[in-house]
Amino acid sequence: MYSDGLTEAMDAAGEEYGPGRLASFSGGAGPGPRNVVKAIVPYVHRFHGSDGFGDDPTIMVARRLQAWE
Secondary structure, three states, rough: OOHHHHHOEEEEOOOOOHHHHHHHOOOOOOOHHHHHHHHHHHHHHHEEEEEEEEOOOOOOOOOOOOOOO
16 A cells, blocks of 8 residues: 555656556565565655655555465
């Protein structure tokens, strides 16, 4: 799950990061939710070109521990 603050981060040309880029992200994150977040946030920062965001970026990654029967 994520907030629009993450996908609406804009680059210098005014293009938004967008949900498509987020969905296709494969930045070599290690296993586990924490590693996914640690990989995505710097990637969006590089796209944005700044250390700050104009909005409140929020991302939550979950891991399923056991299958339901």
